[in-house]
Amino acid sequence: MAAVETPINREHAQSGVDVKYVAHLARLALTPDEEEKLAAQLGNILGYVGKLKELDVTSVEPTAHAVPMVNVARPDEIHPSLPHDDALRNAPAKANGLFIVPKIVE
């Protein structure tokens, strides 16, 4: 079976992405191995998606959503919601009907 042609921008592949910084933004702890592998792979992928620069989009409106709908609202009334116990059912740590989290304020 024929492979789909893959245009790869070598320059971008080598320049790479500051994966450590982006991983911090994403709150994602990576091993040095993962960082290295991701930098190379993301370089390739960004090189490929760079093809969008070929198009002139100056007068084009962005699409955030394919179905044109705005401001879906409902009356401000109380409806039944998930019972408290059910909402806490899958919590990794809980007590007294609350989620337990690490200390946030000294």
Added chain:
Amino acid sequence: MLNQFTISDLAARLARREVSAREVMQSCLDQITRVDGKLHAFISHNDADALAQAEAADKLLARAGRDASRPLLGVPVAIKDVIAVKDQPLNCGSKILGRYVSPYDATVIEKLRAAGAIVFGRLNMDEFAMGSSTENSAFGITRNPWDPARIPGGSSGGSAAAVAADETIAALGSDTGGSIRQPAALCGCVGLKPTYGRVSRYGLVAFASSLDQIGTFTKSIQDAATMLNVISGHDSRDSTSVRQPVPNYAAALDGSSPDGPTIKGLKLGLPKEYLVGGLDAEVKAAMDAAVQQLGKLGAEIVEISLPHTDYAVATYYIIATAEASANLARFDGIRYGARVDGADPIELYGRTRGAGFGAEVKRRIILGTYVLSSGYYDAYYLRAQKVRTLIRNDFLKAFEKVDAIVTPTSPTAAFKIGEKSDDPLQMYLSDIFTISCNLAGICGVSLPCGFTPSPKLPIGLQLLGKPFGEEIILRFGHAYEQSTPWHKQKPLL
């Protein structure tokens, strides 16, 4: 064997009390016992619960008989592991959810239950629906029923394999860039992605919210129509679902019109941009024959152009990863799932997510975070949203001229396990024909249209329709299916 029946076959037999729902359910469970060790379509299944639902269906059949309000009474339907079923595990093919058990039913599950279906099993998938091969699951890979050395497609590979292997009568999946249609094509069943907004996503774990849609896997187009009737409709719990009347999809096919199911005079667009590049010769031959057949059945074939096709994969991988990076922020070890402790919340989040997510999910979170980050937003994300407009306009313009569009579903038949797993970009490009449909927010269905000669692997035909144009693509699909033998062929297991 009862597990091989379609919904419509079963409905008739259940109504005449020739078979019981319990026998049907047991037959599916027996098939799972026989073949799922090899295929691994299911992550888990609760047999006692499934049989209890079947017995309840039999009681209802005995008491009240079959009626139109319960079109799925006694029909087993298995569920992709991304849709919430009350009191059943939900993992999205990931480690990060730990021992999560759903506290509520998704809207589609409520609707299936109301229609009488037996809701059972958790079907394997690429982690968080990110993948095209079902090789990215924390619960192991799923294999193709036609050749266990090959992938079933993805991300809904478990759903497609289970239906193709007759382990269930029908299944639900989700489709963000082809995750229903591509595995349906590669496993040889019918996969329907409804229009964005047609089906409520309440209870579907979000991947890319502007693209995700729940849809069906079935053994015939008729069954897809029956399932779509059950799961469609507006839902106040999903503000992206649309207040659009639900037509009787099944009736539109079954000859209730005086002419019977006909596609005579309907226009079918053939996009020239889809027949170039990496399209496999055997897939192209099957596709050409299918187009010819549709022409013989009365469709008028019209060449059309979707000029921005070549930009769809790039646009998709910016928009989908950007949305995923935001949606997956909720998996932080605080409210649910497995937690890895840290000295402060930031360290806890990072460690939990680093330990819980697999490689592909990490890759997409990093890519999505990058394209949204300060300094890159306009160059990548905003630009992609603008190109999305161009892609959508291509389709809307084409639909001024044609009633539906026909394409191959996937550029190749099923590839070998491991063949593309080290090359993410090659893997992304296997979705080249399915991705535009999600970007444009239209509907699409894949159905069997032939086999590669050696090895014998299914080939899928994709029909794309206007927004809320499911009736038309199902009618095209039904006419084609009824005049061809492909959907009746079964893998040797």
